[in-house]
Amino acid sequence: MSPAQARERFRTGERVPTAGWCQGWTQANLIAVPKRLRYELLLFAHRNPQACPVLDIGEPGAWSTELFGGDLRTDLPGYRLYRGGEAVADLDDVVAEWREDLVPFLIGCSFTFERALLNAGVPVRHLESGTNVPMYVTSVPCRSTGSLSGPLVVSMRPIPGELVRTAIEVSGRYPLVHGAPVHIGDPAAIGVDDLARPDYGDPVEVRTGEVPVFWACGVTPQAAVLASGIDFAIGHLPGHMAIMDVRDDDYLEP
Amino acid sequence: MSPAQARERFRTGERVPTAGWCQGWTQANLIAVPKRLRYELLLFAHRNPQACPVLDIGEPGAWSTELFGGDLRTDLPGYRLYRGGEAVADLDDVVAEWREDLVPFLIGCSFTFERALLNAGVPVRHLESGTNVPMYVTSVPCRSTGSLSGPLVVSMRPIPGELVRTAIEVSGRYPLVHGAPVHIGDPAAIGVDDLARPDYGDPVEVRTGEVPVFWACGVTPQAAVLASGIDFAIGHLPGHMAIMDVRDDDYLEP
Numbered sequence: 001m002s003p004a005q006a007r008e009r010f011r012t013g014e015r016v017p018t019a020g021w022c023q024g025w026t027q028a029n030l031i032a033v034p035k036r037l038r039y040e041l042l043l044f045a046h047r048n049p050q051a052c053p054v055l056d057i058g059e060p061g062a063w064s065t066e067l068f069g070g071d072l073r074t075d076l077p078g079y080r081l082y083r084g085g086e087a088v089a090d091l092d093d094v095v096a097e098w099r100e101d102l103v104p105f106l107i108g109c110s111f112t113f114e115r116a117l118l119n120a121g122v123p124v125r126h127l128e129s130g131t132n133v134p135m136y137v138t139s140v141p142c143r144s145t146g147s148l149s150g151p152l153v154v155s156m157r158p159i160p161g162e163l164v165r166t167a168i169e170v171s172g173r174y175p176l177v178h179g180a181p182v183h184i185g186d187p188a189a190i191g192v193d194d195l196a197r198p199d200y201g202d203p204v205e206v207r208t209g210e211v212p213v214f215w216a217c218g219v220t221p222q223a224a225v226l227a228s229g230i231d232f233a234i235g236h237l238p239g240h241m242a243i244m245d246v247r248d249d250d251y252l253e254p
Numbered sequence: 255m256s257p258a259q260a261r262e263r264f265r266t267g268e269r270v271p272t273a274g275w276c277q278g279w280t281q282a283n284l285i286a287v288p289k290r291l292r293y294e295l296l297l298f299a300h301r302n303p304q305a306c307p308v309l310d311i312g313e314p315g316a317w318s319t320e321l322f323g324g325d326l327r328t329d330l331p332g333y334r335l336y337r338g339g340e341a342v343a344d345l346d347d348v349v350a351e352w353r354e355d356l357v358p359f360l361i362g363c364s365f366t367f368e369r370a371l372l373n374a375g376v377p378v379r380h381l382e383s384g385t386n387v388p389m390y391v392t393s394v395p396c397r398s399t400g401s402l403s404g405p406l407v408v409s410m411r412p413i414p415g416e417l418v419r420t421a422i423e424v425s426g427r428y429p430l431v432h433g434a435p436v437h438i439g440d441p442a443a444i445g446v447d448d449l450a451r452p453d454y455g456d457p458v459e460v461r462t463g464e465v466p467v468f469w470a471c472g473v474t475p476q477a478a479v480l481a482s483g484i485d486f487a488i489g490h491l492p493g494h495m496a497i498m499d500v501r502d503d504d505y506l507e508p
Contacts, residue, residue, distance in 0.1 A: 039293040042300065046308060054300060059400070146313070 007075035017132035027241040029218030047143035051220035053108035078237030085229030107218040108177035132239035134198035139191025150224030200238035261329035271386035281495040283472030301397035305474040307362035332491030339483030362431035386493035388452035393445025404478030454492035
């Protein structure tokens with residue numbers, strides 16, 4: 001399926017996590033903030049590049065970008081609306097909420113390297129189970145800016161012990177879509193108490209002989225919006241990504 | 255010599271290119287713009303990361319940053335003042351020109367990896383001759399933003415043919431201070447007509463058997479200020495860098 005075909009399905013109402021969709025095409029997190037916050041957000045991304053790799057930024061009020069040819073207000077399978085530092089609604093589209101001064105940022109997503117993991121023989125459990133990837137709010141603080149601070153959010157994939165090194169190597173070749181893992185093995189070390197209860201997405205089984213491997217996650221800016229009491233922002237529904245018009249191989253480091 | 259000692263000498267009047275100074279410590283380009291332009295500049299840097307790797311950014315009006323403990327108004331050996339898109343003065347200090355709304359950006363500099371080149375047996379001609387590095391305005395356009403556009407500026411080092419590969423490998427390990435070369439061998443291919451007449455800095459001899467190797471240069475934002483008619487900005491005098499309180503090894507990729 002092409003990105004345009006997938007986006008049409010989302011535009012016409014399908015609300016589904018996008019892991020495994022449009023294999024070979026880049027997926028991205030959305031965070032749109034009022035123009036007066038765009039410097040802060042870009043600075044926050046610059047200071048936290050592994051969690052917030054910026055792939056593209058739109059002009060104020062625009063609902064497409066150079067690398068995303070669809071309509072950012074309708075063509076993601078789900079949205080989350082923030083007001084006054086709280087998540088106030090999950091929506092199928094944000095046509096009514098999109099303001100003239102909103103600046104959309106598209107942030108890299110680790111779904112982008114999952115095809116490469118599979119090709120290298122590394123299983124991806126949430127693809128096997130057809131569910132959303134589990135994501136966790138950690139106790140690791142991001143580098144803050146004047147008005148944005150918050151915790152690192154991570155995604156988790158259980159990897160057979162003998163394949164952990166392969167998973168590190170393969171994902172490390174995609175630095176702009178989170179790259180190598182930020183933690184391996186001990187959830188408690190990063191403040192994750194219960195793998196069975198992710199903060200976003202769905203839990204997955206961790207089998208005997210498998211190690212939980214954590215990657216930085218592009219939901220991190222949404223956690224900062226929450227933690228910082230930002231008055232207005234629009235994000236994607238975690239796991240329900242923007243499917244872009246660039247190939248995952250475009251983010252493969254030469 | 256420590257960075258603090260070098261900065262004191264510059265503060266008390268020494269105007270000298272900083273190549274070879276404080277070996278082992280990171281050097282940086284300065285570009286300070288009014289607050290209303292800081293988003294545009296950060297976006298320009300984000301879109302041109304090889305030429306404009308941002309090492310640190312100060313708060314509006316601040317004259318030091320987290321990684322630069324000196325006084326940005328006095329502790330560089332030379333400054334260039336821009337008004338109305340023109341370079342209007344070269345100054346020993348900019349105390350009188352520093353405005354409350356100025357936001358200083360420190361951008362990586364290729365001087366930072368010259369020690370590593372020397373340690374790998376790669377000669378650096380401008381260090382041998384005790385002159386400033388030659389820099390050239392190329393015909394290669396940067397990726398623009400709404401209000402910033404301009405040409406890529408490069409520095410040039412003549413490298414013996416058999417050591418070009420080493421120079422690529424060594425500098426490539428320092429991606430945040432321009433990394434690997436952007437061009438090798440044919441000045442005309444990037445719009446450089448006469449190596450003997452650099453746009454900034456001093457010419458150096460290119461000997462038989464040597465190849466001109468070009469690295470992206472942190473003077474690029476100043477070229478954009480000129481090309482874009484920006485009404486006010488302060489830069490360093492090219493080659494007369496900010497010597498920071500971080501080590502060049504901090505920018506060595508693991």
